[in-house]
Amino acid sequence: MDVTLLKVTAVFYLLATGSFIVYLVLPKALLSRLSPLILLGGFLIHTSALGVHFFQSGYPAVTQFREALSFYCWFMVGVYLLFQLKYHLTVLGCIIAPLAFLMSLAAFAFGVGTGELPPELKTYWLLLHVTLAFLGNAVFSLAFGVSLMYLLQEFQLKKKKTNVLYRLFPSLETLDRLNYVFLVWGFPLMTLGIITGSLWAGFRWGNYWSWDPRQISSGITWLLYGALLHGRITSGLRGKKAAVLTILGFAVVLGYFLLGGSVFPSRHAGSFE
Amino acid sequence: MPEEKIIVLGLNHQTAPVEVREKLAFERSALGQSLKRLHSLSAVREGVILSTCNRVEVIAAAVDEQAAFREIKLFLSEQESEKKPGGLEDHLYAYSGGEAVRHLFRVAASLDSMVVGEPQILGQIKDYYTAAQEAGTVGTILHRLFHRSFSVAKRVRTETGIGSGVVSVSSVAVDRAKRIFDRLEDKTVMLIGAGKMGSLVVRYLQSSGVRSLMVTNRTFERAVELAEEFQGNPIRYEDFPRYLQMADVVIGSSGSPQILLRSETVRDALKERRQKAMFLIDLGVPRNFDPRIDEIDNAYLYNIDNLKEVADEKLRERSSEAQKAEEIVNEEVAVFLRWLSSLEQVPTIVALRQKLEEIRRGELEKSLSTSLKGLSEKEREALEDMTAAMIGKILHAPITHLKKRPEDQDEDLYIETLKKLFDLGEK
Numbered sequence: 001m002d003v004t005l006l007k008v009t010a011v012f013y014l015l016a017t018g019s020f021i022v023y024l025v026l027p028k029a030l031l032s033r034l035s036p037l038i039l040l041g042g043f044l045i046h047t048s049a050l051g052v053h054f055f056q057s058g059y060p061a062v063t064q065f066r067e068a069l070s071f072y073c074w075f076m077v078g079v080y081l082l083f084q085l086k087y088h089l090t091v092l093g094c095i096i097a098p099l100a101f102l103m104s105l106a107a108f109a110f111g112v113g114t115g116e117l118p119p120e121l122k123t124y125w126l127l128l129h130v131t132l133a134f135l136g137n138a139v140f141s142l143a144f145g146v147s148l149m150y151l152l153q154e155f156q157l158k159k160k161k162t163n164v165l166y167r168l169f170p171s172l173e174t175l176d177r178l179n180y181v182f183l184v185w186g187f188p189l190m191t192l193g194i195i196t197g198s199l200w201a202g203f204r205w206g207n208y209w210s211w212d213p214r215q216i217s218s219g220i221t222w223l224l225y226g227a228l229l230h231g232r233i234t235s236g237l238r239g240k241k242a243a244v245l246t247i248l249g250f251a252v253v254l255g256y257f258l259l260g261g262s263v264f265p266s267r268h269a270g271s272f273e
Numbered sequence: 274m275p276e277e278k279i280i281v282l283g284l285n286h287q288t289a290p291v292e293v294r295e296k297l298a299f300e301r302s303a304l305g306q307s308l309k310r311l312h313s314l315s316a317v318r319e320g321v322i323l324s325t326c327n328r329v330e331v332i333a334a335a336v337d338e339q340a341a342f343r344e345i346k347l348f349l350s351e352q353e354s355e356k357k358p359g360g361l362e363d364h365l366y367a368y369s370g371g372e373a374v375r376h377l378f379r380v381a382a383s384l385d386s387m388v389v390g391e392p393q394i395l396g397q398i399k400d401y402y403t404a405a406q407e408a409g410t411v412g413t414i415l416h417r418l419f420h421r422s423f424s425v426a427k428r429v430r431t432e433t434g435i436g437s438g439v440v441s442v443s444s445v446a447v448d449r450a451k452r453i454f455d456r457l458e459d460k461t462v463m464l465i466g467a468g469k470m471g472s473l474v475v476r477y478l479q480s481s482g483v484r485s486l487m488v489t490n491r492t493f494e495r496a497v498e499l500a501e502e503f504q505g506n507p508i509r510y511e512d513f514p515r516y517l518q519m520a521d522v523v524i525g526s527s528g529s530p531q532i533l534l535r536s537e538t539v540r541d542a543l544k545e546r547r548q549k550a551m552f553l554i555d556l557g558v559p560r561n562f563d564p565r566i567d568e569i570d571n572a573y574l575y576n577i578d579n580l581k582e583v584a585d586e587k588l589r590e591r592s593s594e595a596q597k598a599e600e601i602v603n604e605e606v607a608v609f610l611r612w613l614s615s616l617e618q619v620p621t622i623v624a625l626r627q628k629l630e631e632i633r634r635g636e637l638e639k640s641l642s643t644s645l646k647g648l649s650e651k652e653r654e655a656l657e658d659m660t661a662a663m664i665g666k667i668l669h670a671p672i673t674h675l676k677k678r679p680e681d682q683d684e685d686l687y688i689e690t691l692k693k694l695f696d697l698g699e700k
Contacts, residue, residue: 157452158567160579166452172550173455236547239571 005049006070006104012042013077013101020094027168032090036081039097043077046104050074060130066107071130072257073103075138083142087178091168095145125200133193133218137253139186140225143179144250147243150175154240176238179246183229190225194218217256224249277318277414278338279613281373282345282365283330286387289364291326297352297361299324304401308408311348316341319412321405321419323380325397327387332377334414338369374418374609378602381422382429383436390435390591395426417612425605432601433594442470442580443477445587446554449580450478450522453552453573457482463520464488464505465513465533467495470556470577471526475503478522487520489513491529514538518545524554525561533557536565539572554580614688618675621688624697625671629664636660 016039023031050071053061061067080096083089153169156162169175198215202208209215228245231237237245284294299307299322311320311331319334331349335341350361368376379385383394402419405411411419430436447457454460462483464471467490475486486505490496493509500507508516517523517538525533534553543551548571555562555576567574637660641653648656675687691697 153452157449157573160575160583162583169452171451171455172453177455236544236549238548239550241570 005045005052006107009042009046009049010101010104010108012038012045013097013104016042016093017097017101020090020097023090024094024164024168032088035090035093035097036084039077039093039100040081042100043074043081046070046074046077059126069103069257070107072134072137073100073107075134076100076103076141079135079138080142080145089146089170089178091149091165091170092142092145095148096141099141099145125196125203129193129196129200132189132196136186136189136191136193137257139182139189140221140246140250140253143182143186143246146175146178146182147246147250150179150243151240151247154243172239176242179242180232180238183225183232183246187225187229190218190222194222214256217252221249221252224252277334277336278341278369279332279373279414279418280335280338280341280345281330281332281368281376282342282349283323283328284361284364284366285328285330285385288366293361293364294326294329297324297329297349298326299329299352304404305408307352308405308410311345312408312410314341314344314348316344319415320410321402321415323398323401325394328380328385330380332373332415332418334412342367342369371606371610375602375606377418377422378425378605379599381426382598382602383426384429384595384598384602389595392430392436395423399423414613414616418609421605421609425602428605429598429601433597435591435594435598442556442577442584443474445580445583446474446575447477447481449573449575450552451481453550454521458484460521461485461487461519462505462522462524463508463513463516464499464503464524464526465561466490466525466527466529466557467499468526468528468556471524472499472503474524474526474554474556479503483522487513487516491527514542517542520551521549522552522554523562524556526556527561529557529561530559532560532563534562534566536563536569539563539566540569543569543571618688621691621697622672622675625691625695626668628695628697629668633660633664 016035019031019035019038023035050061061071076096077100080093084093149169150172152165153172153175156166157172194215197218198208201210201212201215224245228237228242228249232242284297286294289297304322304324308320308322311317311322311333314320316335316337317333318336321332323330323332329349331345333341333345346362346365349365376385381395381398383390383392386394398419402411405415450457450460457478460483462475462478462485464475464486479486486500486503487508488496488500488503488505489508489510489512490499491510493507496507496510499505517534518541520542523534527533539551539553543549550571550573553562553566553572553574555574558577560576562574562576564574564576566572637657641648641656645656671691675691
């Protein structure tokens, strides 16, 4: 993969992070427009880096952990920018941009070589499974972002002590509704990601569910988010509890993604091997 | 050319009670005529009238300061006596020169307002300035003065935090409501009790968009009265817990010594409304609501002290910002006075030249017609040139100094001194 492009991408994400942080302190309309644009710049360069890889090798760059991380980061930024168009939630960028920067930085920490894809993995299943799963997780990153904001805002309102974030953050009602929106989008994507993954596992390994650590961690998150979504729809599970559950679910995804592979070796590609 | 001075004569919320201010207030419809009458005063060159509920002022450019004060005072007392005569004198303040400029800048920047930092005053000044412009009572000086005051106000607003933040209990309550709820238009408010503070908060919430209101009181008749006043629905006191689940905002404003709303009641209501957030405002002293309500998820309880604390803190912030604002005003006053004296400076120089030229001519003619009668044409010319050169040399240094416009020195003083020394004043 083109390392130079990825480096430039990281620089852009860093610049965007800086711009978003300045926006927190100095909430000017200009910064609110500029920061997402810088992020968009990084996203486009990122896209070209991933695109170059895809056209050269014919499959997305997800075989190595660092590649997967970069790919995930790309999806997350993309989904955020899409939602920014509709909801103008610049403050959410203050969480997404630093996350994106850290992810792209972390991707470098694991070497720069390109993984070779074993020929038996070169199928459309890979593209389908990876896209769905990553898209789902990207949407959950945003759910994580708004939930974090919810907790911060709710803490200020309960403690009756406010700081600079109070004025910038949207109302609890808005944040809670966004949590629901992201959940409603993310959950089906994740479900499909798990189904395609498991079908594929069935073709390759002979059984659909082999209690692979990767499958287990996805399963936990899926159950958690499923329960949350069910609770939201049927019994008024919302607000702080919903925010905490969202953050927990995301922590499981991210935790396994970042650490799990080394602790619980998995046959799943994109983990430490 | 005699120079004009800026003067201000008027009264405000600090110097006069509302009855006096009301009597003096100018009617908007007759403002044009009032302005023309003001302009017709012999000492007044330019004039603007400012008349809001907190102040009535005349800002004028006048030739003879003292005469102008006298005439404007009379003008104001005529205005007052149209309604009912009273002791106007005690309430009036008068400023001239730099003090008058500073006063107007402070008013425009909302430093002289009852609620420091409130934004309406600037718009009002703009209105009254436009009216004066339409009536043709504004000239170069007031034109410049008012436009400066607009930009001073803008500077103060952008460079200090004086206009930011909320300062009353009601506005803090609405501010918190807006951070809990997305929008207030579709929210329902329940008012328990007939306290004055509660009515204030309800009014503020209604002006922020709230449409639906329930009112309850121990005496149902009072609830009906209040409901009529606010166009809400009266509810019998025994029934209010049943309706609680419909309320997004609950306001307790009763003088009752007992707790009116228990935390179990709120917990049940939240369950019935599927945990949709509730904002509970307890304005009662002693408390109307059980303090344990605050421990319930999705219930946000604020009592009067919580709200007051925020309001007081904002007020303190504002007063420290006001310091910064005063410094900006000082800077701007200095800049404006420099401009004003540069206007004056030109006529002073002209007058000084004229004066010396007159002396030279006078003395020359006197001598030429008496003791120097026998001089030849050539000698006369030489004498003419010599005296003219002398005057030029004498004037050179003072004029250079005047034109240099010293940045940090009081230029007024130079011009004043010059005028005094050479008797250049108006004749």
